[in-house]
Amino acid sequence: xxxxxxxxxxxxxxxxxxxxxxxxxxxxxxxxxxxxxxxxxxxxxxxxxxxxxxxxxxxxxxxxxxxxxxxxxxxxxxxxxxxxxxxxxxxxxxxxxxxxxxxxxxxxxxxxxxxxxxxxxxxxxxxxxxxxxxxxxxxxxxxxxxxxxxxxxxxxxxxxxxxxxxxxxxxxxxxxxxxxxxxxxxxxxxxxxxxxxxxxxxxxxxxxxxxxxxxxxxxxxxxxxxxxxxxxxxxxxxxxxxxxxxxxxxxxxxxxxxxxxxxxxxxxxxxxxxxxxxxxxxxxxxxxxxxxxxxxxxxxxxxxxxxxxxxxxxxxxxxxxxxxxxxxxxxxxxxxxxxxxxxxxxxxxxxxxxxxxxxxxxxxxxxxxxxxxxxxxxxxxxxxxxxxxxxxxxxxxxxxxxxxxxxxxxxxxxxxxxxxxxxxxxxxxxxxxxxxxxxxxxxxxxxxxxxxxxxxxxxxxxxxxxxxxxxxxx
Ligand code: GDP
Numbered sequence: 429x430x431x432x433x434x435x436x437x438x439x440x441x442x443x444x445x446x447x448x449x450x451x452x453x454x455x456x457x458x459x460x461x462x463x464x465x466x467x468x469x470x471x472x473x474x475x476x477x478x479x480x481x482x483x484x485x486x487x488x489x490x491x492x493x494x495x496x497x498x499x500x501x502x503x504x505x506x507x508x509x510x511x512x513x514x515x516x517x518x519x520x521x522x523x524x525x526x527x528x529x530x531x532x533x534x535x536x537x538x539x540x541x542x543x544x545x546x547x548x549x550x551x552x553x554x555x556x557x558x559x560x561x562x563x564x565x566x567x568x569x570x571x572x573x574x575x576x577x578x579x580x581x582x583x584x585x586x587x588x589x590x591x592x593x594x595x596x597x598x599x600x601x602x603x604x605x606x607x608x609x610x611x612x613x614x615x616x617x618x619x620x621x622x623x624x625x626x627x628x629x630x631x632x633x634x635x636x637x638x639x640x641x642x643x644x645x646x647x648x649x650x651x652x653x654x655x656x657x658x659x660x661x662x663x664x665x666x667x668x669x670x671x672x673x674x675x676x677x678x679x680x681x682x683x684x685x686x687x688x689x690x691x692x693x694x695x696x697x698x699x700x701x702x703x704x705x706x707x708x709x710x711x712x713x714x715x716x717x718x719x720x721x722x723x724x725x726x727x728x729x730x731x732x733x734x735x736x737x738x739x740x741x742x743x744x745x746x747x748x749x750x751x752x753x754x755x756x757x758x759x760x761x762x763x764x765x766x767x768x769x770x771x772x773x774x775x776x777x778x779x780x781x782x783x784x785x786x787x788x789x790x791x792x793x794x795x796x797x798x799x800x801x802x803x804x805x806x807x808x809x810x811x812x813x814x815x816x817x818x819x820x821x822x823x824x825x826x827x828x829x830x831x832x833x834x835x836x837x838x839x840x841x842x843x844x845x846x847x848x849x850x851x852x853x854x855x856x857x858x859x860x861x862x863x864x865x866x867x868x869x870x871x872x873x874x875x876x877x878x879x880x881x882x883x884x885x886x887x888x889x890x891x892x893x894x895x896x897x898x899x900x901x902x
Contacts, residue, residue: 445470446479447678449486449567457563459687466694467816470837474674478664482678485544486566492518492549493569506638507578510608511587516637521548522573524583524642525558526614528796529807530827531644532558534834534864535613537675538647544664545657546634553580557801561808563681579608583640586610592632593623605635613643615868625653626874646672646830646864649889649899653870653882668888668901669861672834680835682812689809694816697788701756705735706817706836707770709761709843710826714795716848719765726766726821729843729856735819737779749782756786758817760810760828764792811835821856824894830864837862842894857893861902865892869899 443450444464454461492498502516523539525532536552543550551573564570579586587606595604611633613624623629624647633639648671651657665671682690698704709726711717730736736755759767767789774785790810797803811828814820815836822829824845833840839859844852873879882899883890892898 444677445473446476447474447482447674449483451567456684457681458684459682459690460563462687462691463681466691467836470673470677472667472670472673472837474670475664475666478674481544481664486569488518488547489549489566489571490569492520493566494551494572494574495569502637503578506607510579511606513602513605513635514607514637515635516607519546519548519636520638521546521550522577522579522638522640523550523552524640525553525555526642527644528828529561529804530811530829530831533676533680533811533831534646534672534827535641535643537672537679537834538645538651539641539643540675540679541648541651541661541671542641545651545660546630548639551577553577555799557799557804559801560683560685561804562679562686563683565679565681579638579640583610583642586640588612589622589624589633593621593629596632598628602635605632607637608640609633609636609638610640610642613641613645613647615644621872621876622870623872623874623876625650625870627654627656628874630654630656644827645868646827646866648672648863649866649869649882649886649901652888652901653886669863670837671901672830672863673837676831676834680831682808686805686808686812689805690812693788693790693809693813697786698756698758698813698816700754701786702753703755703819704817705730705755705757706814706820706822706832707757707759707766708814708820708822708826708829708832709759709763709766710823710828710845711761711763712825712845713847714763717846718849719763721846721849721851723766723769724851725843725846725855726770728853729821729841732855733841735821735841736785737781737783739773739777740780741777743778745778752782752784754784754786756788758813759787759789760814761789762793762795764789767792825865825867827864833859833862834864845894859893860890861900863901865895865898865900867892867895867898869897 498518502518505514521543523536540550552571553573587609589611592604652661731738767787771787791806811832814832820833820838820840822840824842839862841856842859843856869882888901889899890902892900
């Protein structure tokens, strides 16, 4: 019956086509169950293989998670022998935070994929500024690194991956592999030969029991480049441009507090719109970039590409017709001037199409703040609201925008990233996939030779539209 179909549809949408495990309680994470009411079902279906990997991962996380005997036993062992190779049954990957929320979320997704392909348990170090943003992603366990984690705040005293590579003579000697290691995958301009995408490095890393990762990057393309991971990843992701879309929707469910902010804002300003347009304006060097230039860029992009209508200079009054459409622009920016200007513009004159254009901006924080939970809560709210758009315009190079596009399954229009008083034509360009860009891909192959641009060497990888030395999956 149609009722049964409807019920099945809702059931499958609720659990995101099998991505999300059954058995979660609703009260502790309402968004996990209700988000389907707010978005169209994703046209991208996860593979059965990915789903089975996730279910197996959840079992592993339960078996080795922080409240288990296995975890306690492993930590005792590692404290005793952190510099020596100590085989342990449970292996861990600890994610540590650097930079803004967008950077953190893309690197957490990459870390999770790395944990999936290396059978490690992912634990995340959330300081007070990230508490209560997300629900627990894994059933009947936690991913939060416990307060009494024995290596907390001692990362400077831990053997590094770079140091291991220095000692490595290529003979796979176990003596060089410690059981606890710090792995820095952060953005650096002097790119040492990281060789992270090579089987040999991964064979060494696989022997490390506890890896502490420091990264602000979406290093997923590196994993696809690693020969020993590639077949598995190809089975998990039949379409390569859906990696963040699936993993992001699996991992990042807004906490009840965040969901309250998101759902109230949506119901108040967005639910009744015929079309929703997300506009993300990130100004990287505000002191050097006049608002006027940014505003021109934004209008040039949205008007030329007909994302927003031109103003009708001939008439003063919009004639009332029955099927008048309302487009609502959700504007995310640290500065209120963009939302104010756009709203005033569309209230001052009618549009040539007769459409009504509403403009709402949830916050204007003025500058990026660190160690501030409420600030991050707003950032997460806005990222999520942007992801609920029908059309998305983001700023080049901004990981804040990457998360929104990935969660929403949207290929955004990328605004050119202006710095200073310049203009740019075209003002924006359509992205080639919804995946985040990996800004610092490997430059050397496993023999240590400089590589040509990777977009030419690997299938399903291309130069990023917004950053030509970066790479992304398509
Ligand atoms: P990126 O620097 O653009 O790649 O993005 P990140 O998210 O890593 O860092 C920027 C940080 O600045 C965000 O996490 C927020 O804390 C803040 N921020 C930047 N733009 C906005 C915005 O439009 N809205 C809000 N609420 N915060 C923003």
